[in-house]
Amino acid sequence: MSLDPATVRRIARLARIGIDESDVPALQGELNGILGWVEQLNEVDVEGVTPMVGTGHAALRTRPDVVTDGNCRDAVLSNAPDGVGPFYTVPKVVE
């Protein structure tokens, strides 16, 4: 599997990471290097093997559906890069 420049631009877009056209060749080379290297997994026979989604040591727990934390609005907002009063701000999203 080899990535072309269009795919590199598409991945960057999906990841919301801005790239310049001049970044594309280097990224393409690096990502293809890694992808080429992980191709070795094709040697492994995984027929009938269950995928491992976690280490399985912890059983999922349930608890009563009650509020256990909260009333800390100012703490939550304390690191907002451009907060106004008790709000986060975003660029205009509706024209």
Next chain:
Amino acid sequence: MSLTELTIADAAQGLRARKFSAVELVRAHTDAIDALNPRLNAYITPTKDAALKAAQQADEALAKGEARSLTGIPLGIKDLFCTNGVRTTAASNILRNFVPPYESTVTANLLRDGAVFVGKTNLDEFAMGSANITSAFGPVENPWKRNGDDVALVPGGSSGGSAAAVAAGLAMGATGTDTGGSIRQPAAYCGIVGLKPTYGRCSRFGTIAYASSLDQAGPMARSVRDCAIMLQSMAGFDERDSTSVNCDVPDYSAAIGRSLKGLKVGIPAEYRAEGLSAEIAAAWQQGIDWLKAAGCEIVDVSLPHTKYGLATYYIVAPAECSSNLARYDGLRFGERVPGDTLDAMYEATRRAGFGPEVRRRIMMGTYVLSAGYYDAYYLKAQKVRTLIRRDFTEAFQKVDVLLTPTAPTPAFAQGEQSDDPVQMYLNDIFTVPASMAGMPAMSVPVGLGATGLPLGLQLIGRPFDEETLLATGSALEQAAGFTHRPAIRAEAAK
């Protein structure tokens, strides 16, 4: 003995016997940080004033006979653990000014037991790296030197600042986190002990996430016993981490010095890999001989999927990283770069905020999770992960613990390895498989190589059997009599 050369165990006794005060002990370390941190860059944020204040409180507790296991002990905290009111950066520009309004469970546990935090230690950005050269706050220098030259060596990564600080006497112990080797490999490169507990043993709450199914906090210190003391405090069930395991925390120190008669130690054939340096192969054989002399039975075992560990890791970890790091959007916390539209703001923020290795891993993860490629990469890797874990499970039916090298080489120089990311990833070839399987593992320094640099051996245990690691590790430590100290350290700088 100088206060910056003591073990935690000895310092705790000294404090109780009033041989020195907590203020004296902590000041010796903050002075050492003042003197050496400009060179080593082991700390991103030293917290001298808060530390000295906490030391005064520790002295008051000691005077009242209310000392706990870590009262007055100066520790470094990897800057990936959120600390209430103290800047926590993950060594990234995107969190350059982030001040958490809450405390991680692991650091809260250490504070509960009286520890004094002397600063936040440097790391690879978001814990992604094996040489501590991807930090937005500059690289860390390994305090060890090769015989006869002064070239700056890497401390390993990602917990490189923690390892360098402990080795140089800028902390008595430090927290680390390990995703694919980030505690064990820097411990080996810096001649200290580092323990990655079983996945689920220490809470991940408040630890900035990289790859959630792998990340695990653990202790780094200058002796096996000190790691046991720290782990005792750090470990335990936490409601706030859904992967935290609710099982008893045993008395870890009691495992130190336990008889090893009849213990079966597995030697996996697959770790005699290409690229294993002759000096590390010799140290490994020495370790085998020591454990045999201690009464262990040495058993050859096979972990056939070892060679696929790294490739599996470099699919699973970036996939989880791309998902975890989606939260850095420039809106709720972290640095923001303005843009005309929401997407333009996201893209500019994340380009400026993340370094090249982090961007590369996010993009790699985004690709392997994207429509049409998920099965070929991510699902396949999860299946191979099952096989890697099965190898360990089968080996542990025959043996009690595994002994391997920690890293294929000793510490290398900054800029010495090629710019090829894959080459850099190979440093973790021996540590990644235990991470993939969620097994506990520890690195113990056992000697110096031909160039005068420390070499570490790795012990891998059954899930939640950290005690056997500590028992076996203390036997190796005793046999090795590793008392070597690095060229750059607090005591030598006086």
